[in-house]
Amino acid sequence: MRLLTVASAALSTAVVGSVLPSNLSHVQVHTFEEPIDALSIGVVTDEIDLSVSARLGSTWAEWEDLFIEKEFDPLLRESNLVLFPEPVSEIRLRGRTDQYVLHPIRVSKEPIRYAVAAIGSVGKPRILTRRQWGADESLTYVGTPTSRSDEPSEPPDNSEYNAVPQRVLDCEEAQRNFPEEFRTEKTTENDPSGKEYRWPRRYSPKIRQLVVHHTAQKVDGDARPAVERVRALYEYHTNGRGWGDIGYHYVIDGEGQIYEGRAGGDYVVGGHVYCGNVGTIGIVMLGNFDVEQPAHEQTNSLKWLLAELADRYGLDLEEQAIFHGKSMPVIVGHGDMIPTECPGYYVRETLNTIRSHVIAGNYSAKITYPTIAKTSAKKPTASRAILLPVGSTELTGRPGGLLHVSLQYKPAGSMQRRGRIAAVNRSSSVIGLWQENGGHYSEVRKELIAPENIRSGEAETLRLRIQLPRIAGVYTVDLGPVTYVLRAEGRRAPAPKTTPTRQSYSPEQRQNLQTPGYRRTRAFARYGADRRMQAEKQLPQNTQTRTPVGTAGKLSDTIRIRLNYTEESATVATNTSPTVNGVLLDGRNFSLRKKDFSCALLADGKVIESGTVRMDTNGGIFTLASWEKPENRFRGVLECRVMFGELVLINELLLEDYMAGVAEEPDSELYEKQKAFAIAARSYAAHYMEPENRKFPGMPYDGSDTGASFQNYQGYIYEHSNPRWVRAVQETEAQVLKKLNRIVKAAYFSSSDGRTRSPEENGWKDFPFAEVFRSKPDPWCKGLPLLGHGVGMSGCGAEEQAEEGKSAEEILEYYYPGTRIERLFVGS
Structure with a gap:
């Protein structure tokens, strides 16, 4: 993923000269034979100390500081875009940066090719195509290849960076922990005629979120036509940043006109959220909404476009999306995904209102913006700010x-x-x-x-x-x-060679600038056995001994699944600080190892706990990094034991969280079929959670993660990749099939050959409620091979019935006659 030479690409696209030395003691003036409209400056280091001023007529404009917008790419070495109020032929620079290159921008003054109002005759906004607003498509071919540090590439042998920025390391970690969020469906490197794109067009398999931005450039009082600002932004992204195209998918000006952004059509990956471009659509509004409010027409078009995109990509705006393990709305601001002030104060503070208007379809509803407190102009008195x-x-x-x-x-x-x-x-x-x-x-x-x-x-x-x-x-x-x-003073601060330790700051302990990524072993020694015993007493009951299920009609709300992990050691990473046997740890990277007849937990090679180790992520996610398969991330508690000489890993989690990760019916299936299988699968699992029906008698777990012996459980990755299945689980929460107030063991299978089988035919003796599972016609599957045991509900039959418009309840009634859908009675 990492490409550490991203900045040098900008320098090679210089329009005026090469690397230009500046005088540290004097102001440097640059003139242009052909007037320019905007400017950005490339540098050869991570730092820039320059200000720019342009000659407007006979006077010089105020100085404007330049800075590098690292939120777009921490390896970027290009300044912000400075757009002048009118074409200028002379600028001046001052500052200590001694090497830089000018990237002047000249935009076409041609009007929009197709005269169209922002709002069409039917009251709906229209989107100007790239051709209509005048995108110079030659820029997508001519120039250096794009280079973004959050896109796949091979790292160079020698890097001009002596330190890898922390955000690059964080992105690499996210790619390891959330591989599905970075997976693309295809990549197009050439156009139909064979010409190579500077920025290959990658395509997301699905869209999860819509992200709102602002350009952070004030437009109030600027008479320049909005289309010229769009053209300048396009050239800045394409050439100044060296991306080969604009990073946003859509741009909205102050009059509500919408412009097509990134070329490539639906699902094309843009460049608007660092480490979060796959599966997201970026919409930017022209303006700096930290200091000015969006125009009413602008937010109207924004709301319409959000609704249009949600409909196009099948997004439920009332559901939550998952980004890097965090649950958040489908419509978000840039700052919701990474630390940044974008999309500006006025949009950030009203985004919930915008979201509710979109859901309600009320695109023209007025937005009331908050008031920023201003410093009083009154003469200071005894009551003054301190x-x-x-x-x-x-x-x-x-x-x-x-x-x-x-x-x-x-x-x-x-x-x-x-x-x-x-x-x-x-x-x-x-x-x-x-x-x-x-x-x-x-x-x-x-x-x-x-x-x-x-x-x-x-x-x-x-x-x-x-x-x-x-x-x-x-x-x-x-x-x-x-x-x-x-x-x-002294030597430069050392560059991190590996992932830096966790940073923290405590106002009570100013010397505590850094803490190690885990609780030191001496801390455990200090507390000793007494502390551990005290912690165990404070644990919830179900974390010490397994709560009996079925007692007094109650069923535990947690299920324990043995993971089919067969190695003698494991590497574990968490996205939160975990609690281990009642003690909160600061670290997030650990290893588990078989040590004699116990499981040992290690950090940095040192044993910090042994015996039966219970690691609770406190609402987070743990990753079995040493399990070389995509489905290695799970919610809840990871318990490590040694049983019969083997390292045994058990995932304990809420039953409903477990159901979200049961890989029975992916989102390629019809929704009513998914709901039917959610109820059946929950019934099957809950049946074996009852003490009299143990699938694995005498074992400290309820089930396994394989369909061969229990159910196919793939954990967090499956729920993250199949949000509609999760929705089916949520809509049927705690619903199971019962008969005579007992949970039915709702068997199911893939495909019949035209009829289902009875338990007796399958050799299953004393099958509970066998009368429910008598052989019955399954005409929807006629002509298909029998796949599975044939007892209960068939996948092919459920699919065809859902296709006919039958509900989940009707499907279940056919395959499990005489049963009722009831809620589980769960308790501690």
Whole structure:
């Protein structure tokens, strides 16, 4: 996946000269024989310290800082796009970056080829094709091949990067943990005539989410036609970033006009969410919605387009989608998927409203935007805002290293979330600055903001992370009235050779900047056996001894499945901090190993627990990384034992979570058939959870993960790949077949030859409720071979009945006559 030379591609597309040296002490002026409309700048390092100003008539415009938008690709070495209010022939640059290349952009002034209003005669928005809005298709062929670090490629032998950015490592981990989210259906490298695309067109097998963005470029007061901004954005993505096409699938301007974006048609993979482009559609609105509100026509078209795409791709907007193990709505903002402020404050704060309007089909409904608290212009009184540092303001670190600081802020009155607290000024724009906001750090550019609503009289702690420049020296950062003096001294901070340890910050323990990725073994030694006994007492009852099922009419709500894992050791990764035998661990990577007659849990090669090991992901997912098959990810608890000299792994989880991972009826099947099989499969599993019906008597598990002895269970990957099956499980939650208040062992199979078989014919003696399973005609399967045991419901018969329009209940009534669909009575 990793391609560490992505930035150099931008440099090779230089339009003006090659690498240009700048004078560190003076302003550098560049002129153009042909006026330009926009500009971006490529650099040869991860840092840029430049500002740009253009001559507008006889005066120079204000300086505008340049920065690298790493959220699109952490290996990107191209500045943001600067769009000038009018064509310019002269610009000036200032800053400390000594090597850069100019990427001027000139856009066509031709009008849209097909005159069409944003809203058609029937009241529906229309989408301008690439040809209509004037996309220069030659750019998709001519230039360097695209290079994105979240797309498959072979890493080069020698990299100009001395450190792999953490987000690249995180993406690689996501590809290992969630392979289905990165799997594409096909790749087209050439057009029908054989010409090679710069950016090969990969296609998603299905679409899971619709992602809303903003361009973060203010349009209010700009008289430039919107189509010119679209053309500039297209060339910036295509040539400036070196992608070979625009990353968004659709663009919406302020008048509500929709433009076709990424070429390739339905299901084509774009470039709008780092490490999340497969299975998603990106929609961008022109504007900077941190400082301006979207136009009413713009959000109307957005809502219509979201509904149109949901219908096209068969998305249920009231259901949840899964992204990297997290459940979230189908319609999301860019910042819901990765740490970024996109799609801007006003859209982010009203996205729930937009989503509800789309679901209701009310596309023209008005959106009420929140008000950002403004600083009072009144003369200061005794009640004034206070911003004070916590700890020293003189800090020293290694060049390129990270520092953490905290400040206490008390507003003059109440302040709304995202209200402006203080201006930020840096002696060098190379200084990195991030503010904690809602559990993650967001990049700070020009001001600090309130992370939460602050009541009058209350104080808020602001937590910041500072990255020192890689060049030794003394730097300063002004945060309102507070000035930090930063000294970068000594050797550069070391580049991580492997995945860095987990980062944390505690305001109570400022020295605790890093914690190891697991609880050290000495911590267990310190607590000793007494601590372990205490933890076991605090465990829920069903985590110590198996709760009897069927007692007093109650059935345990958890099921225990033995995984068909046959190795003598296992590697386990979790996406949350797990609890092991009652003790919360900080790490996420462990190994399990057979040690004499016990299972041993190891971290970094050291044993930290042994015996029967129970690892609870606390609502997360665990991955058996050493199990070399795609279906190696599971919910719930992983229990490790040694039985009869073998390492035994048991997955304990809620029955309904287990049902979501039972691989009986994929989404290629009809929905009513899926519902029928969900009820039958749940009945089968619940029957064997009763103590008198144990499938594996005397064993500490209820079933296995193979259909040969129990049911075909594939865990999280199956539920993630088959959302309609999950929906069928949810709609039939806790429903089973019963007769005489007893759960029926609802046998089923693949295909009959025109009739089902009775248990007696199959050699099954004393089969419970055998009268239900008497042989019956199965005309829907006539002429097909008998596949399976032939008892109960046939897959072919259920499919054809669903095709005829019969409901799940009618299908079950035919194959299991005399039974009733009732809910399980579950308890602890």
